[in-house]
Amino acid sequence: GPKVLQIPSHQIIDMGQMVTLNCDPVSNHLYFYWYKQILGQQMEFLVNFYNGKVMEKSKLFKDQFSVERPDGSYFTLKIQPTALEDSAVYFCASSTGLGVNTLYFGAGTRLSVL
Amino acid sequence: GDSVTQTEGLVTVTEGLPVKLNCTYQTTYLTIAFFWYVQYLNEAPQVLLKSSTDNKRTEHQGFHATLHKSSSSFHLQKSSAQLSDSALYYCALSDGSAGNKLTFGIGTRVLVRP
Numbered sequence: 196g197p198k199v200l201q202i203p204s205h206q207i208i209d210m211g212q213m214v215t216l217n218c219d220p221v222s223n224h225l226y227f228y229w230y231k232q233i234l235g236q237q238m239e240f241l242v243n244f245y246n247g248k249v250m251e252k253s254k255l256f257k258d259q260f261s262v263e264r265p266d267g268s269y270f271t272l273k274i275q276p277t278a279l280e281d282s283a284v285y286f287c288a289s290s291t292g293l294g295v296n297t298l299y300f301g302a303g304t305r306l307s308v309l
Numbered sequence: 310g311d312s313v314t315q316t317e318g319l320v321t322v323t324e325g326l327p328v329k330l331n332c333t334y335q336t337t338y339l340t341i342a343f344f345w346y347v348q349y350l351n352e353a354p355q356v357l358l359k360s361s362t363d364n365k366r367t368e369h370q371g372f373h374a375t376l377h378k379s380s381s382s383f384h385l386q387k388s389s390a391q392l393s394d395s396a397l398y399y400c401a402l403s404d405g406s407a408g409n410k411l412t413f414g415i416g417t418r419v420l421v422r423p
Contacts, residue, residue: 243409295361300354
């Protein structure tokens with residue numbers, strides 16, 4: 196099936212540093228998403244993105260978070276500065292449309308903030 | 310807000326025997342769709358089943374589920390578990406809104422033993 200690639204699979208950084216998580220979505224998809232999963236908890240919606248803009252964001256999407264997809268390249272999640280509570284697995288997803296379209300997920304990036 | 314409950318954290322089943330994973334939900338939305346995602350070790354969550362029709366059985370890869378709005382459930386079943394079914398299974402609800410946000414359950418790990 197369609198593949199979403201996330202780079203890197205694991206990232207370790209010191210608290211206060213900046214981190215960028217990269218996602219290569221399915222080539223013909225137009226809608227992009229980030230989800231966050233803290234260890235032992237469910238995956239939770241962070242943000243969705245279309246046509247260069249954030250459409251919706253949850254309360255988990257703090258001011259330190261930003262997303263972009265410059266010139267159709269990687270869809271990125273940037274956290275600046277990072278905090279201890281940002282440690283989690285971040286899943287990227289993409290879809291062809293909205294409504295009840297299927298989301299295709301990447302394998303996730305495990306972020307460890309020390 | 311929406312919520313999805315998966316009551317079993319771990320289900321252990323002997324190969325060839327039936328397996329059932331429970332999923333119940335709460336939502337105020339009328340137009341909803343449900344997904345079962347399966348995540349094999351070190352891989353991305355991938356969609357296994359999808360349904361938005363009340364009381365209609367949906368099948369894929371030997372698994373089946375029926376959305377029952379009367380009992381707010383979308384349980385996943387398989388009549389004969391295979392060793393390759395060992396994985397993490399997530400139930401997820403889409404409220405059909407423009408944002409296509411999914412609400413996930415915490416996941417059920419299935420271990421199939423010989």
